[in-house]
Amino acid sequence: MSTSAPAPPRASALRLREEVRAPDEAAVVRIVEETGRFSPPEVEIAAELVREALRGGAASGYRFVFAERADRMVGYACFGEIPLTRGSWDLYWIAVSPRCQRDGVGARLLGVVEQRVGAAGGRRLYVDTSGRPDYAPAHAFYARAGYAAAARLEAFYGPGDDKLVYVKVLRGDG
Amino acid sequence: MSTSAPAPPRASALRLREEVRAPDEAAVVRIVEETGRFSPPEVEIAAELVREALRGGAASGYRFVFAERADRMVGYACFGEIPLTRGSWDLYWIAVSPRCQRDGVGARLLGVVEQRVGAAGGRRLYVDTSGRPDYAPAHAFYARAGYAAAARLEAFYGPGDDKLVYVKVLRGDG
Numbered sequence: 278m279s280t281s282a283p284a285p286p287r288a289s290a291l292r293l294r295e296e297v298r299a300p301d302e303a304a305v306v307r308i309v310e311e312t313g314r315f316s317p318p319e320v321e322i323a324a325e326l327v328r329e330a331l332r333g334g335a336a337s338g339y340r341f342v343f344a345e346r347a348d349r350m351v352g353y354a355c356f357g358e359i360p361l362t363r364g365s366w367d368l369y370w371i372a373v374s375p376r377c378q379r380d381g382v383g384a385r386l387l388g389v390v391e392q393r394v395g396a397a398g399g400r401r402l403y404v405d406t407s408g409r410p411d412y413a414p415a416h417a418f419y420a421r422a423g424y425a426a427a428a429r430l431e432a433f434y435g436p437g438d439d440k441l442v443y444v445k446v447l448r449g450d451g
Numbered sequence: 452m453s454t455s456a457p458a459p460p461r462a463s464a465l466r467l468r469e470e471v472r473a474p475d476e477a478a479v480v481r482i483v484e485e486t487g488r489f490s491p492p493e494v495e496i497a498a499e500l501v502r503e504a505l506r507g508g509a510a511s512g513y514r515f516v517f518a519e520r521a522d523r524m525v526g527y528a529c530f531g532e533i534p535l536t537r538g539s540w541d542l543y544w545i546a547v548s549p550r551c552q553r554d555g556v557g558a559r560l561l562g563v564v565e566q567r568v569g570a571a572g573g574r575r576l577y578v579d580t581s582g583r584p585d586y587a588p589a590h591a592f593y594a595r596a597g598y599a600a601a602a603r604l605e606a607f608y609g610p611g612d613d614k615l616v617y618v619k620v621l622r623g624d625g
Contacts, residue, residue: 316535318534318535319535322534322535359607360492360496361490361492361493361496361608362607362608362609363608363609363610363612364609364610365606365607365608365609400606400610401606401607403604403607427602427604427605428601428602428603428604428616429602430577430601430602430616430618431601432539432574432575432624433533433536433539433575433577434535434536434537434539435536435537435538435539436537436538436574436624437624438537442602442604444604450606450610450611
């Protein structure tokens with residue numbers, strides 16, 4: 278036997294889940310608030326999307342992936358096919374608890390979303406985000422994941438707050 | 452008295468109305484179908500927006516302007532403030548009966564929408580439309596009205612069917 282110190286306890290494994298459950302609404306609100314990035318109306322919309330998925334299931338147009346560690350939610354993504362398009366999907370929301378933002382949770386979530394969209398025949402996955410300089414970590418995250426900036430709408434969110442539209446082409450249009 | 456021939460009967464005056472009434476849903480469906488431009492799911496969404504406005508009033512986020520001649524609807528526009536923005540509005544829908552498309556009904560409707568958005572403090576009015584060549588009359592309509600193409604999302608609506616985003620700046624961002 279080795280006399281070296283025991284290994285540190287490993288971080289609990291990350292578990293991903295796609296079924297939406299009633300307690301998810303409160304957990305989503307907690308995560309979105311923890312990030313400190315979202316205004317109260319934005320938090321309310323994040324909660325509303327969970328409620329819509331609970332009420333309407335697949336017909337709601339909102340699908341989720343939740344990331345959990347030791348039964349505690351540490352991040353989630355919400356996505357869906359954009360109505361009136363053929364094969365364009367939107368990543369409506371992705372958020373990770375600040376403590377877990379260097380653990381690759383976001384990339385895991387995004388990878389699952391892309392798999393699901395691709396399996397459903399999706400051609401393109403879009404993400405809207407703010408162009409503000411304090412969103413640079415988000416921009417770098419999408420660039421690393423293979424997303425390209427497709428449009429910038431000046432002052433869309435407010436004065437000095439552009440909207441950036443990122444897109445990843447998941448399959449050709451042929 | 453003049454002996455010249457009597458003037459031809461004047462076209463009935465155009466009346467604009469903003470209050471939403473129950474029969475408007477059927478009239479909106481008729482107009483949208485008459486244009487021959489919209490798929491059944493699109494027609495259904497046009498009807499749904501009227502129902503939302505009837506149910507929720509201003510809280511629905513959908514406002515309407517209807518153009519009527521001799522009590523018959525000949526065109527309409529639907530618009531609203533884009534959630535989670537400060538002062539960005541969207542022209543969700545504008546449609547005019549084919550028989551009236553050269554009578555300036557669309558320009559009248561758009562003018563009222565811009566007045567209402569401006570009066571509500573709106574800074575920008577956005578319109579999404581298809582980039583397909585058969586939408587050239589729509590593109591010309593927006594260009595004449597002072598809209599600029601702000602973005603093109605390739606193959607957004609489907610293969611070969613880009614989304615064009617037009618914008619009109621109604622007031623500075625200062």
